[in-house]
Amino acid sequence: MSESLPFSALPRGTLLPLHERLDRLTTLAPSLAALTAEQRDPIAVMATVAACVWQALPQCNWVGFYRRVEPSLLRVGPYQGGLGCLEISFERGVCGACARTGKPQRVEDIRTRPDHIACDGATLSELVLPVLAADGTLCAVFDLDSPHLAGFDDAEAAALAALLTDAFAVVRWEAADWSPR
Helix, strand or coil: CCCCCCCCCCCCCCCCCHHHHHHHHHHHHHHHHHHHCCCCCHHHHHHHHHHHHHHHCCCCCEEEEEEEEECCEEEEEEEEECCCCCEEECCCHHHHHHHHHCCCEEECCHHHCCCCCCCCCCCCEEEEEEEECCCCCEEEEEEEEECCCCCCCHHHHHHHHHHHHHHCCCCCHHHCCCCCC
């Protein structure tokens, strides 16, 4: 299926007012649902979600996934933006905190988090959401970085969590190569 996204592209780094960001996520929802409907491959869904959210939220300088590859280790997955960390332990950084707790992490100023892992020196705020299998098992985290202070809001986090739930609804996590061999 080939489908264009239903909103105009904006220059990377643009921080829209919250209501416009939420409108873009609401507008994205049906397109993303159509693109990921019936898709069981988690990597294909991750790549599609990362690309779509990258287009929807121009305030981001990094959007992507870290996949759970061992009981306490994340490895970079599909993403948009500059280079990311290749691996992150559950004990390190904002992504690790999300993986460890299973709770969203929204950091308005990463300089206040001594455990923040700096992949891009321009990043000032971060939002990380857990991606869970139907049984509640953590399978990945969805990481968004912004060069703006307070680049994300709780309402955005809720809208993105709903998009993730819908996008990964039929994914077969047992087919993913994230368990140790």
